[in-house]
Amino acid sequence: MKTCFVRLTALLALGLSPALAATLVGYAELPADTFAAGPASGAYNGQGVRGAARFPSQPVQGFSGVQAAKDGSYVFLSDNGYGAKANSADFLLRMYRLNLTAKNGPTGKGEVKVGNFIQLRDPDRKVPWLIVNGASADRLLTGADFDVEGFVVAPDGTLWVGDEFGPYLLHFSADGKLLDAPIATPNLVGLPTLKGQAPIVVGHRGSSGTRPEHTLESYRMAIEGGADFVEPDLVVTKDGVLVARHEPVMASVDKDGKVLEATTDVATRPEFKDRLTTKKLDGVDVRGYFVEDFTLAELKTLRAVERLPALRGKNYDGKFEVPTLAEVIALVKDVEAKTGRKVGIYPETKHPTYFRQMGVNTSQLLIDTLKKEGFTNPDRVFIQSFETANLKDLKASIMPKAGVSLPLVQLVSSPDEAPYDWTAQGDTRKYGALTTDAALKDIAAYASGVGAYKRWIITDQGETTDFVARAHAAGLMVHPWTFRNEATYLLPAYANDPEAEMRQALRAGVDGFFTDFPATGANVVRAYTAPEVRSPQNPAFATGTSSSAANLGGSGGFEGVALSPSGKTLYALLEKTVTGDVAGQLRLHAFDLASRTWTLAGRYTLEDAGNAIGDLTPVNATEYLVLERDNGSGDTAKFKRVYKVSTSEKNADGTLKKTLVVDLMNVKDPQGLAPSTRSGTFTFPYVTIENVLVLDANTILVANDNNYPGTGGRGADVKDHTEFLWLKLDAPLNLAEGVGRK
Template structure:
């Protein structure tokens, strides 16, 4: 190869023109040095050469290979030839031709700031003598500037441009351009407005126009090309909006009222604030918004009731509205059946309304059957409620690893076991399930943590997989990769089976906010480190507003709130976004505290939206109601109507309503709603139907359906038979709840009255108030809570259960264990201690575990045999 030799004139320190060049090469391991005298031009080899000229006028031709060619003084011609070459013009007027390959013009040795334009093929600077020097550039793709304040413009190709140092101005032009930064992402401050990015590093400022990516020394990159999004709907809910309920904000955790920014509690009712998740409420344009834990901490939110509000924005723009937001209704979350295994704020009340002192709810999904699934941050837990907000099962803990190990969970510092000193936190505070997406069929949830688990990379957020029918975690999808470790995610919502939207944000507000973005992630593309692919689709600090929908007099708009925690796909071109206003603390918009702003954004590129998602899917799932007569009616849903969400009102009489003959559905099923009325009705369910018996002694049956049904007996002595995965609620009266004909996974709730339960395998029941009788089948593995009253648990009925049943609340001296059809007596029963519980066994197998029961407290008086 050729290389520069240190042949200089001792008197001047400059290259001696009589000793123009030297050739240094390695031949079979031997260093060869040739001395060249009175040589003006050089042609390199087919290898990777390094060629340096002198102060004369040189022609330096690299030939093939990836060459480095440097000019000094004089009017030089630099020819890269084939290969990816680096060409360094000198302090003369040079002609630079990169030739074939991806070539770079490097001006780092030039002593004066340059103006480079690849579109015109020129590079200009004024030298120390005040003379304008113009270089000619041909076939150059990339540019490196000087240590001064340069101006560099790319062309239509994909360029790599580097300022080199100083306060540089860089314009990428067309193509996908990369701006190289001498540092790491952590070293820079980035502000983006439209197609202009301002990057501050080491006291220097780079102004970048039409650049797509920043590339850093450590190999990371950062996208600065912002897709164009337009504000097409704007509405605002004032911060000082309160709903009915007891006053909130009376205790900041130190016995004093909450007080900030001119607002002092207790407030006149429940603040409607902290929107942290959004779902469709109906086809008329209203939405459900989840309110988070309240005032930002566990200690100061004990009087903030956990609710889901139904709101109707009157959008300026899309609806030609007045920007107001109507609060139409709310769903109050509660645990009246005492399923939570730790004390809550309203522990000893009948309703057991949940508060921000119990959970930090940050994300939610409405299932195909109308149930509500919520992601919590304190546990972190998954919480399962019915459509009325009643908790259906105990909080579901988050496995640390898969396969999961019993008791090995992800826990935040506010996890009840951590607070009790029984476990150690392995997740940061407020790093739980900020996001909760779902599959279009709503059978799978995707809980997304807000922070990394101990031992995971600092920018890696776990995306879990949760199976709805079995109500259990089933694995990890992968990781979402934060752009900055200090960032957080805000929400997570589906586009189709593989693609989802994620809000990623910094923790700054107002003019200090720098990072508020929405990315599209793809589960079908996961790299070797487990990170899902992500693509920027919106920068919430750079939004076009040509019609000035928010009325501020500007044609641009931003969303500079510290927490932005709501996104939902309306259609392939439109998304809804809302902030969490952190009442009464945050001031992002100013000058007063933040309102709840709800906006519609039109995207630059359409989304590949699954037809089961979006507003149109909600519209398709709506039909006109059908009313019965006061007499004895026969009404059918399913194909007799439109196979989707029929609404049947039976009226009086002894009626038969069949919602089951459905062979064609949209999504997971029709979700017909049947209201029985005052008579003695027979109601049949099909796919994800909701049957309401009303008053009277009704028969509700879903055993021939395909799952996801909800059966509500109401008043009267009802008989309810369910299929696999269905839920039944007896209500008032002495009800019969039958699950033994199903394949398992049923959930039964007796309510008030002396109810009779018949279980199959893998069912869960809560008896409720009254003296209940509970019979288990051969399958076993049932989770049984008797509730108040003297209950009878028939844990063996002619057969030994295949798997052990669990009774959560057996009360010695009140409740009874029954063993039938085995010809046994108490002498055949073995009571064994088991980690604070009691295992009940008989010859042939184990029958049940009685939680929190000492075997010494039991006697023959607690058993009956038949």
């Protein structure tokens, strides 16, 4: 009794029913070597090189989708062929009519009779790219053209097929003629940015992870890498010119003269040794060489060096000058003139209180320079500061007097630090005081956004906070800093993958982020902002018409396709996770057949991110069955299941709620209907199980894709047959009218 209780408790903890095993009430199989009329096939190898045909005609299997026909037969869709695009150019895409007779008793006999087939073809040239049989009149479609995985029959009798290569939806007549050009899959990502806009990538000090920071070459690399904005931190020379340095001090040294950190080679220049001094920078004694003690002409004789040589090397030391703000603007204008690409600048006025104590208003200098250089488009400039008073002064006085209105960003550093303008006035508050709901509302009175230290967004335990949502509620954009590629800056949970951290921030809703590696950041953002979901097999890559990378794993497209009981909505479930989505979450698309419009119906969560789905079929208007399986076969197969998902019920994280219906590795077979049954238990250990259909409230039909001529399911050297299972469920389904075999 105790053992049963423990087992039941464990199952309930997993959200599973204790009655997992359905009952096998019918069984039939189709021998692997079953062929239909057609040309010889199997002549291509995995590199697409043609040799001798392995098979005299067309293999009927494997099957990747099933629907019930009105005459009592079943229509099965053949898969793309011999496993890949490269080796399937002579495998013809077809739908086969099968008459199934189930073995339903110990003395019965299961039988599968193959009838006629529907040949999928494109005689009207709807496919706009080259296909294998493009020169022929019939243009018969092959497994090198599309990877067809599921289909439905619309109320008008036409056929809708899901493809994995595009992924595409394909619309055919009842006799298999393509009626429309392949319908691409929109990238329905829905990032929760403030206004639904695409997030921006800010080149932090340029591309400072690959070139010395705050040099024209660093900014150029950032732009070439895809940065939307480049960030010049601004300090002032002795003769009043704004130049790009992260700090007023260009090289800090200890009491013995050892250089602690440097961004120029000033400490090696004997002609400037008399400039070494100690100053109070925001209340802290700093010994070194300060920009404000050099004229621009003197500064131009210096050369930039890598600030983090132990991490990033010294390959580019001594090659680049210290640029002025005007030179940074000139670079951005030059890029626009040559490429048409409009890149923005994101200047920070460094240590405004420190410079004010010297009689220099860096905010005024910034606005004066922007006006002089003709760079005051509010879509291309953000002004940021870690202090508050100068931003308020910009908003209330400096910009209005200059006739300029630019978005301001309040930088928010770590909880142990404070805005220095507060500290200078005796205010003991820290930056946390700027993160309350009331403070964010106050910031919104003078700024358009907050540039938050990233740990306000993602904790050092890797947990996403509500900071972005609260800032958005105040009407503020959020641009956190700083995202870096090096392992030393990444939490262990990211497993040395900097893109994982960026993706988490984007899913949190940030409106952009600062990164030392803007090429990496731009690559991550492109996955979210690409107009389409595309696998590597998408023809856009072969034809060179795509400007973005694939954002879906190979052949990871529409594995499951189902039609709502109303006949109005087609549901299409991807097999793999779109780049940028949470690992193991698959997008379920809804396609309105009348309006031809797409929406995101939800996200299905795999039990393990390494699993895959095999098929999708309706139960009622809001419930569907999903086949989920691991990639094991034979003895390595552990997980083959049918789940019920609800499009109307969501989990706390917004994913579709799912309920286990059948464990295909634990099916009761008390009559011994299947030859592989042992001790009354039947298992279905094929690597791909891609066919499920509701027959009635208590019975479903399941069949495998045998990946012809694959082996391993029933023995290492045994060719896999196609097995058909009639399964009686432990609990009836709530069927809608019109669902199931009548």
